[in-house]
Structures are given as C-alpha cells and as structure tokens.
Amino acid sequence: MIGVKEKKGFSLMEVMVSVLLFVVIxxxxxxxxxxxxxxxxxxxxxxxxxxxxxxxxEVIGKEIRMAKRDNGKCVDVPDDKIFMLNAGANVLKFRxxxxxxxxxxxxxxxxxxxxxxxxxxxxxLASGFISxxxxxxxSLDFALDETGQPLVTINIKAYALGENRFxxxxxxxxxxxxxxxx
Amino acid sequence: xxxxxxxxxxxxxxxxxIIAVLxxxxxxxxxxxxxxxxxxxxxxxxxNNIAAYQLAQEGLELVRKVRDTNWVSGxxxxxxxxxxxxxxxxxxxxxxxxxxxxxxDGGLYKDxxxxxxxxxxxxxxxxxxxxxxxxxxARSMRVYAHVSWTDRDKTFNYDxxxxxxxxx
Numbered sequence: 001m002i003g004v005k006e007k008k009g010f011s012l013m014e015v016m017v018s019v020l021l022f023v024v025i026x027x028x029x030x031x032x033x034x035x036x037x038x039x040x041x042x043x044x045x046x047x048x049x050x051x052x053x054x055x056x057x058e059v060i061g062k063e064i065r066m067a068k069r070d071n072g073k074c075v076d077v078p079d080d081k082i083f084m085l086n087a088g089a090n091v092l093k094f095r096x097x098x099x100x101x102x103x104x105x106x107x108x109x110x111x112x113x114x115x116x117x118x119x120x121x122x123x124x125l126a127s128g129f130i131s132x133x134x135x136x137x138x139s140l141d142f143a144l145d146e147t148g149q150p151l152v153t154i155n156i157k158a159y160a161l162g163e164n165r166f167x168x169x170x171x172x173x174x175x176x177x178x179x180x181x182x
Numbered sequence: 183x184x185x186x187x188x189x190x191x192x193x194x195x196x197x198x199x200i201i202a203v204l205x206x207x208x209x210x211x212x213x214x215x216x217x218x219x220x221x222x223x224x225x226x227x228x229x230n231n232i233a234a235y236q237l238a239q240e241g242l243e244l245v246r247k248v249r250d251t252n253w254v255s256g257x258x259x260x261x262x263x264x265x266x267x268x269x270x271x272x273x274x275x276x277x278x279x280x281x282x283x284x285x286x287d288g289g290l291y292k293d294x295x296x297x298x299x300x301x302x303x304x305x306x307x308x309x310x311x312x313x314x315x316x317x318x319x320a321r322s323m324r325v326y327a328h329v330s331w332t333d334r335d336k337t338f339n340y341d342x343x344x345x346x347x348x349x350x
Contacts, residue, residue: 032214047225148247151244151247155295174236174240174243175247176243177243177244178250
C-alpha cells in the first residue's frame with residue numbers, strides 16, 4: 001500500500017490546465033476546419049456561376065456573330081433584318097449560320113430560372129436548357145442597335161442557389177457586333 | 183514538508199520553451215488563415231476578371247461596329263475609318279461613335295435597365311473603360327480596350343487589343 005501511494009499522479013490544477021488547453025486547441029482546430037470547408041464551398045459555388053455564364057456567352061456569342069439576314073425563312077424575324085427582339089427585350093431571335101431559326105430566352109423551371117435555347121430547322125424544333133439547375137439566372141436583358149451594322153448587347157445577373165452566403169452573385173455584360181455583311 | 187520540497191524538484195518547462203511552442207502553433211494557424219483569406223480574395227478577383235473581360239470585349243466590338251457601319255453605309259461610300267481617328271475614347275452601346283476621353287473619363291454606370299453605360303447612368307460601378315485607337319497604316323489600326331476596377335483599395339486592370347483592317 002505504501003508503495004502504491006508513492007506513485008506520482010496529476011494534481012487537480014494540472015488536470016484542469018491540460019483540459020483547458022486541450023479544449024482550446026481542439027476548438028480552434030475545428031473552427032479552422034470549418035472555415036476551410038466554407039471557403040471551399042464558396043469557391044465551388046462561385047466557380048459554377050462563372051463557368052455557366054462563360055459557357056452561355058461562348059454559345060450565344062458565336063451564334064450571334066454568324067447570324068444571317070432573314071430571307072423569310074424565320075417567321076418571327078422581320079425579312080431583311082438579322083435580329084428580332086421582343087417588346088420585353090428578353091427574347092432574341094435570328095437565323096443562324098445553319099439556317100436554323102434560333103431563340104434565346106429565360107424560362108421558369110419550377111422555382112428556378114434558366115437559359116433556354118430553341119432551334120427550329122425545317123419545322124422541327126429542338127430546345128433545351130443551357131444553364132445548370134443549381135444556378136439561378138436572375139435576369140437576361142438584350143439591347144439591339146440596328147443603325148448601321150447591328151449590335152446586340154447582353155446583360156446577365158446570376159447567382160448560385162442554396163445558402164445565402166454561398167450565393168456569389170455575378171453580373172456580366174457584353175456586346176457583339178454582327179459579322180454578316182450583305 | 184521535506185517530502186514536498188523533494189517532489190517540487192520535478193522539471194517543468196521554461197518560459198522560453200513555452201514561447202517557442204506558442205510561436206510555432208500561431209505560425210501554423212496564421213498560415214492556414216491566410217490561405218483561406220487568399221482563396222476568398224482570388225475568387226473575387228476571378229469574378230471581376232470575367233466581368234472585365236466581357237466589358238473589354240464589348241469595347242472592341244463597339245469600335246468594330248463603327249468600322250462595319252462605315253463599310254455598309256452610303257452612297258456616298260464612307261472612309262472605313264470615319265470617326266475612328268487616333269486618340270483616347272470612351273464609348274458605350276448607346277453611342278454611335280467614340281467620345282473623346284479626358285483623364286478621369288470612362289467611368290461605367292448602371293442605367294435604369296441594369297446596363298453598363300458611360301452617360302445617362304444612375305449608379306457608378308467599380309469599372310472604368312477607355313478605348314484607344316492607333317493607326318498602323320492607311321488601311322489598318324490597332325484598338326486597345328482598357329478596363330480597370332478597384333477592390334479593397336487595389337487597382338486591377340484588364341486589357342484587350344485587336345487589329346482592324348480595311349479588308350472585307
């Protein structure tokens with residue numbers, strides 16, 4: 001018994017200090033871990049928004065540059081014009097390089113809004129969304145300047161769906177001048 | 183008492199050791215934190231870069247439209263570079279020709295429909311765009327679009343350049 005008592009233990013103070021230290025270190029470690037994960041989610045959300053807007057501009061930019069003056073093939077586009085913009089300035093229609101009648105606009109998809117593209121060739125319609133369902137396209141506005149060579153201006157606001165802090169809202173505008181000369 | 187004195191002979195940590203340990207730990211934490219902050223900042227930079235790229239591209243397209251309009255206009259046939267003399271300009275999609283810019287000009291505003299414009303806007307945005315034109319010869323010119331913006335008191339730039347010719 002005497003031998004057992006001689007073993008050295010920890011005093012209450014030592015235990016309390018070490019527990020406190022342990023708690024502080026673990027808490028700061030988890031906090032850093034949480035921040036890293038949050039930053040990562042933020043980065044992914046913002047990358048998704050950037051990617052889908054870049055893709056949209058890639059697709060629409062190429063098609064607008066190559067658009068042809070209408071020859072009566074596309075009923076919605078006035079003859080001898082290249083582009084048609086509706087009164088709300090949010091639907092753009094034209095005849096593309098492959099003689100398809102194309103329309104770009106925003107369409108409601110459940111609670112969400114996404115880019116939609118319609119291509120009609122010889123009366124056959126093909127259409128689909130070209131932005132992911134995780135991204136909300138808040139607005140899509142066009143402006144059309146037909147004095148001289150036509151110029152289409154596109155303005156987009158978009159953000160990632162989900163929690164507000166991972167929204168990473170973006171607004172992009174560009175203009176594209178038609179490459180079609182008669 | 184004698185026993186206690188003896189047990190107090192245990193070796194502890196010296197102050198220098200403790201400070202060294204704390205230093206190492208805080209350097210580690212600071213490293214991680216600055217990584218997070220940098221990550222967020224570079225996301226922001228990326229975002230602005232994309233918007234600036236599209237605005238710069240718009241600047242080039244606007245000049246191109248002026249040249250193309252000169253081409254298709256007439257009769258009488260216009261010079262291909264009418265209204266495109268050498269100089270520094272600002273121009274938005276509502277302008278039909280470039281506007282001469284003095285220093286400080288070119289700030290982009292939001293108009294009532296949310297479009298970026300130089301004149302007639304409501305709210306000033308972070309972005310400034312100027313366009314400069316320089317002829318290389320009688321039938322070619324170099325066009326620069328320069329977009330700059332500030333973020334946390336730092337100025338960033340995005341420059342695009344294209345050559346326009348009098349060739350159809």
